[in-house]
Amino acid sequence: MFDLDPAASELARLLAGVPDDRLDAPTPCIEWSLGDLLLHIDGFTATFTANARKEPTPPWPVALSDGWRESMPRRLAELAAAWREETAWHGRVSAGGIEMSADDNALVALEELVVHGWDLARATGRPLRVDDASLSGVERFQEVFGELIASGRGPYGPAVPVAHGASRLDRLVGRAGREPAWVAISR
Numbered sequence: 001m002f003d004l005d006p007a008a009s010e011l012a013r014l015l016a017g018v019p020d021d022r023l024d025a026p027t028p029c030i031e032w033s034l035g036d037l038l039l040h041i042d043g044f045t046a047t048f049t050a051n052a053r054k055e056p057t058p059p060w061p062v063a064l065s066d067g068w069r070e071s072m073p074r075r076l077a078e079l080a081a082a083w084r085e086e087t088a089w090h091g092r093v094s095a096g097g098i099e100m101s102a103d104d105n106a107l108v109a110l111e112e113l114v115v116h117g118w119d120l121a122r123a124t125g126r127p128l129r130v131d132d133a134s135l136s137g138v139e140r141f142q143e144v145f146g147e148l149i150a151s152g153r154g155p156y157g158p159a160v161p162v163a164h165g166a167s168r169l170d171r172l173v174g175r176a177g178r179e180p181a182w183v184a185i186s187r
Helices: 005-015 034-053 068-082 102-124 132-144 146-151 168-175
Strands: 092-095 098-101
Touching: 005 034, 005 068, 005 102, 005 132, 034 068, 034 092, 034 102, 092 102, 098 102, 102 132, 102 168, 132 146, 132 168
Parallel strands: none
Antiparallel strands: 092 098
């Protein structure tokens, strides 16, 4: 078991700084605007909370709700709280159409929080703070799902080479197909 709260809280902090007039801005996820990224965060938050509680997966959202600034941070806190329950870590669940152990599902949830937290931080020009335990969890995710990722069927694009001596976070996002030096272009 590990704590998803540091990564979830950091993502909630970053949500508070999203400018209303920038939802169409680019993100490191080339095919997604900032609004698309927020919609994805909203969807995975609901899915991983339901998985922790062993509830049916709710429908994926098709649009940001009017109250997303209040509801998304609250749901991120609920996600972290749901994974503090011992029962969350038992059994089998599904994420992205792949059945897996609850332990592995928690790794996927942590990876989504950290990598998409990085995406959001970069898209809004703000720093991301990631604790060592969360970085270790994403490294573990990349080990557990390495074969799937390498096959091209996983959640990542091709790995991006990173500079020698790059930070742990830069190495992780490079393996996730992100360019660590990506910066938002101001309009």
